[in-house]
Structures are given as structure tokens and as C-alpha cells.
């Protein structure tokens with residue numbers, strides 16, 4: 001790695017052939033070049049790519065000062081962006097030369113491959129940031145976007161500070177390379193893996209175990225030192241991977257957390273929802289919204305395929321994981337040990353309508369850390385079209401009887417997978433023309449999905465950009481934004497209702513369950529894993545009556561509605577996909593660590609994995625707290 005001054009000089013000497021460079025700054029892991037004429041460099045795009053390749057750095061070109069007044073910039077944006085983008089507001093942040101464009105249909109603001117964004121920067125000198133305007137009332141999105149806009153100057157200052165730590169001189173001693181599993185080993189929940197190299201300490205995921213006996217990772221172990229932590233990397237937004245993030249900041253961590261942009265938005269949503277829920281049920285949460293804001297200020301956004309230095313001896317690259325919007329595989333190149341680690345987080349190894357399957361080709365991989373949620377003997381999921389066919393048939397039959405279909409689903413991921421399938425069912429005439437109601441956080445989560453078409457499957461992108469049809473805004477969908485609107489969904493004729501939580505452990509799905517379960521014309525369709533002890537599990541196992549907490553006293557709910565289990569919409573790789581991944585990952589790792597799965601499942605999977613992979617691959621099932629030396 002170059003020393004900071006050497007790096008700045010190198011960048012300057014390469015780019016000054018194209019434009020006069022005012023300054024080169026290191027901001028977080030990025031090299032930011034300031035020039036009065038960004039167009040001169042950006043119009044020859046190969047220059048940046050070549051420079052980035054030679055120096056192995058992400059280079060960002062910005063204008064030293066705005067080239068146009070606010071008024072003229074506003075006008076230019078209006079003339080460039082098609083009216084169907086429905087721009088709601090344009091806000092300027094002078095301290096950072098940023099212009100926030102808030103629009104209902106952000107795809108049209110960004111333009112194909114980001115062409116409009118580039119044009120705004122080149123022409124006006126303001127750096128555009130695009131934000132999706134909520135189309136119905138959303139207290140989360142209002143709060144969140146204000147935080148993002150207001151804290152922009154703070155983030156800029158922190159990025160410069162973080163760069164100093166990334167570009168510190170090396171110690172140069174060989175201390176080996178170690179990984180320690182702080183959670184999610186022989187269990188599902190509280191994902192956290194510590195990586196200690198000769199020069200640095202990095203944490204992969206900081207999750208909690210929602211409702212588990214041990215909610216937090218083993219941050220109490222002596223090997224974990226918050227003051228030595230260089231970076232946190234988050235694979236995806238689910239709380240079992242991100243829920244402990246605010247806790248780290250609450251206890252004084254002052255370093256970067258790396259994630260993709262959609263993951264940032266979804267993490268904020270899930271943490272916001274966690275706080276709201278805690279307030280409603282009267283428990284004191286272990287963090288506050290101000291801890292979340294601190295976390296957001298230290299968040300460094302990284303795209304798939306961008307490689308950056310995160311410490312003096314570790315380079316990080318994200319790859320698509322195919323699990324939920326923005327989910328990533330984490331690739332670490334540890335230079336001091338000449339060693340490469342691939343951590344899957346949660347992943348899926350087959351395409352769906354919503355997402356592409358996980359990447360499986362990498363420059364180098366010595367150790368693979370793989371999730372194994374569905375590694376059990378019977379964990380074989382049916383093909384997605386079979387699952388869809390079954391769901392459509394249930395909806396058709398229920399509608400014919402005049403009943404309603406309740407689908408309890410996770411608000412992030414599962415709900416959108418099903419929405420996309422339903423739109424296709426309506427289009428192909430496989431579904432009757434009935435309304436679909438979406439409750440709770442599904443609205444905010446869907447809004448975030450539709451803001452990032454570039455992270456979704458080619459199928460969705462095609463619909464959005466070519467056919468001008470965003471499947472998430474299909475006219476069949478009705479978003480319920482408050483409990484007062486719920487009767488709209490439960491009165492009247494046949495309908496489909498999608499509501500969280502997926503295991504009927506709380507949230508609007510339970511309220512709908514109370515209203516719909518007693519009537520035999522209705523149907524309850526379980527599309528998610530139903531954990532032991534949850535209401536969803538009881539319903540799945542055929543309970544005829546359940547007692548639920550009510551507002552004043554417990555209520556008895558009779559279950560006369562038909563109950564169905566539809567598998568195949570899972571966001572995880574099943575046993576077959578896990579084996580296929582081990583068989584097709586390139587290059588072949590020589591060590592595999594199986595985590596994020598029940599002990600019995602992993603035990604039955606290991607002999608299978610040995611059989612279907614070349615000999616010489618060492619497969620381990622670590623325990624929580626266990627440390628392994630890799631090099």
C-alpha cells in the first residue's frame with residue numbers, strides 16, 4: 001500500500017494530463033480528486049478506470065466549487081430529468097457541494113447506468129444524491145432522509161478522519177492470521193466473526209439473536225477489543241447480522257462500518273422498527289435512535305465489485321449474495337498473510353424473479369465461511385415455479401369461496417419476492433382480479449426496493465426501464481399505513497393480505513390472524529421457516545385453538561381457516577444449493593467453516609459435503625468462542 005502523500009502525488013500526476021487538479025484527498029477508503037472542470041476527466045471514462053486499476057483504488061472525481069448557482073442548477077435538473085420521474089424536492093447542502101434530488105421514481109432521475117447523475121455533476125459541479133420520495137405516509141422514510149441530508153457535513157469530516165487510520169504505517173511484524181466465531185456457530189442468530197491479522201482487526205457482521213437466550217455475540221471474550229477494532233463489515237440488513245451495530249457505537253467504537261447502499265437503508269429501517277416495537281410493548285431497548293444516527297455517520301457505502309483498502313493489510317470486495325436486496329458475500333484479501341477469506345453471510349444459489357444468485361468466481365479463496373441454515377437432510381426446496389403454482393391455486397380456490405388469504409411474511413425480502421410473483425400471476429391470468437393489502441413495514445421496505453433497481457434481477461430491471469412498469473407499484477397493491485386502515489383489508493370480498501412478522505410472533509400479521517383465522521372460508525399460507533415455540537409453528541402443526549395476549553385479557557382464537565405451507569420462496573440456499581456451491585466455487589478453498597445452522601443439520605451435512613467435494617478440503621463446524629489460525 002502507498003503512503004498517503006505518495007498516493008496523492010501518483011493520482012495527481014496521472015490525472016493532471018486531463019484537467020487542472022486542485023487537490024487530492026483521502027476520504028475513508030476512497031481517493032477524491034477535486035478539479036474546477038470535472039467534465040475534462042469524466043468525459044474520458046477510461047482514464048478513471050485505468051488509474052483505479054493501476055493504483056487498485058476507488059477514485060472519485062468532484063468539482064472544487066459548484067459551477068452553477070443553485071437556481072440555475074435547479075433549472076438544469078428540471079430540463080434534464082423526464083417529468084415521469086416526478087421530482088418532489090431539490091435540496092442543496094453547501095458545506096459538501098451536494099444536491100439531494102427527492103423523486104417518486106428515482107430510476108428516471110439516475111438514468112441508465114447513472115448517465116443523468118454524471119451529467120448533473122459535470123454540468124453544475126454539484127454532486128447529486130438521489131432519494132426516493134415516499135408515496136404514502138411513512139414516519140421512517142421522513143426521519144431517515146432528514147438524518148442523511150442533515151448529517152452530510154458530519155459524514156464528510158468523519159471520512160477524512162477514518163482515512164488517517166486506514167493509511168497508517170504498517171508495523172511489519174508477522175503475527176499470523178486468526179478468525180474467532182463470536183456467534184452463529186452451531187446456532188442461527190447473533191452472527192459475528194472476528195478477523196485478526198498482523199496489522200489489523202476486523203469484525204464481519206454484528207448481529208443479535210432476536211428472542212434468543214443469548215442475544216449478543218461474545219463481545220466479552222478477551223480477544224475482542226473494541227479499541228483495537230479497525231472496521232466492521234455488514235453482509236446484509238437482517239437483525240441477526242446487523243442488530244448489534246448500534247451497541248458498538250454506544251460503547252465508543254469510532255470506526256467505519258462497510259455495507260452496500262440498500263443495506264444501509266434497510267438496516268436503518270429494521271433498527272427503527274425495533275425501537276418502535278420496543279416502545280409499544282414497553283421494554284427498554286439496548287440502544288437509542290441517536291446510536292443509530294452515529295452508526296449512519298460512520299457508514300461507508302461500497303458497491304459490488306469495488307475493491308478498497310480498509311486497513312494497512314486488508315482489502316475488501318463485496319459480491320452479490322442473492323439473499324435479500326443489497327446482500328453481499330464478503331471477500332477479504334489479507335496481504336500480510338497472502339491469504340483470502342470468503343464469508344457468505346446469508347446467501348442463495350439460484351435465481352429468483354427478484355434477485356440473481358450468488359457469485360461463485362473469485363480471484364483467490366483459501367478459506368470459505370459458509371452459512372448452513374438449510375443444510376439438513378430433508379432441506380430440499382421445490383422449484384420456484386412449483387411454489388408459485390401452489391400459491392396461485394390456493395388464492396384462486398379461496399377467492400372462489402369468497403375468502404381471504406393471509407400470508408405472514410418477513411417485511412424485508414420475502415414480502416417482495418411474493419409481490420413480484422403475484423404481479424406475474426395477475427399478468428398471466430393465473431390469479432383472479434382481487435386486491436392485495438400490504439401492512440406495516442412492508443411499505444417502507446418495498447419503497448427501498450424500488451429505489452434500487454440496479455441491485456435487483458435483470459427481470460425487474462427490464463420491467464422498470466424498458467416496459468416502464470415498476471412491479472412494486474402494480475395497481476393491485478394497497479398499502480396499509482396505520483391500524484385504522486386495517487378494516488379496509490378485512491371487510492369486503494376476497495383479498496390477499498401480506499403482513500409481518502413471518503412467524504406470527506407479533507406485528508400486524510397477528511392482528512389479521514385474530515380476525516381471519518376463525519372463518520373457514522379463509523386461508524393462512526405459511527411461506528417462512530416457523531421456529532419452535534412460535535404461533536406460526538403451532539398453526540403449522542395443526543392447532544385448532546390458540547390463546548393470544550389481548551389488549552385487556554388473553555383472547556381465545558379458533559382456527560377454522562385452512563392452513564397451507566408453501567416452501568420454495570426461501571431466501572437461503574437449501575441443501576442442494578449448498579452442495580452445488582461447494583462444487584462450483586472457483587477457485588476451490590482448502591478450508592471450509594460451516595456456521596449459521598442448527599448443530600444437527602450441520603453434522604448430517606459434513607459427510608455429504610466431503611463426498612461431493614474434492615479430497616483435501618478441510619471442513620469444520622466451529623463452536624461459539626473458538627479461534628482458528630489460518631496462516
Ligand SMILES: [Zn+2]
Nearest residue numbers: 236238323346
Ligand atoms: Zn438473512
Ligand SMILES: [Zn+2]
Nearest residue numbers: 238240241346
Ligand atoms: Zn441470518
